[in-house]
Amino acid sequence: MPTGVAIRDPREQLYDAAERVLLRDGPGGLTSRAVTTEAGVAKGVLHRHFTDFDAFLAGLVEDRVRRVEAQRETLLAAAGTGDVVDVLTGALTELFSPLAVAMVALVTSRDALRARLREAGHPGLPVLTHGAIMITAYLEAERAAGRIAAGASADTLALMLIGSAHMHFTSGDGGGDTVREIVATTIVMAG
Known part of the structure; x- marks a missing residue:
């Protein structure tokens, strides 16, 4: 029975x-x-x-990474359309959902989980790392289209945006106006 x-x-x-x-x-x-x-x-x-709880948690983080990779495809499809600042503001706001911010905290709080994720090929903090890869790819596409400065480093800009947005969203203030200001200032600085 x-x-x-x-x-x-x-x-x-x-x-x-x-x-x-x-x-x-x-x-x-x-x-x-x-x-x-x-x-x-x-x-x-x-x-x-799952073999153990850390394997479960690694699977949970990897599931979130797959969502970021799907978001990357959507973001790349937006290259060359709309306002760059608006597109990046939307992408960062989506990336830094409350769940993503909590995932970053989870990974930083568990040494065994970080080790398991590194073994699986996810260096650093996977949600942030894959977010930076996503933003870099978008910025490279916009630079190739002449919509951001030709000499701008997409990698550096992406790190600046990810770091600033992460600081903003972990402060508890999820307001889009501040994210837009971060993006606009970073893009202007790129010259």
Whole structure:
């Protein structure tokens, strides 16, 4: 006789639950018990699909990285259209969702998770690193189209934008006007 209800996609169910716990309770509250309780499943479900909790967390971060990579394709498609400052402001605001900011805090708070992510080919802080790659690619496309200064370093501008936006969003003020000012100032400085 069955003892439970079949789970359609246990990994996604567990990731969704982990995201809710992370947003609500922060990195310190993200435990395997909290995730399985939030997901409404037995603790063994997590361990059936992941070798340990750090493997689960690495999968969670990698899932978020895949979202950034999908955002990259959308951003690259916007190159050459619209106002550069508006496009970058939108991209940074989307990138630095409350969940992404919480993911950065999660990765910085767990040494074993950072080590596992490095082993998987994700250096640094993956959401920020992949965000910088995304912004760099967009800026290179805009530079090639002549919409930003020919001598501007896309890599440097991307790092400036990612760092400034990260500082802004971790301050608790998610206002778009400040992000727009950061972007406009950075682009003007690029000359």
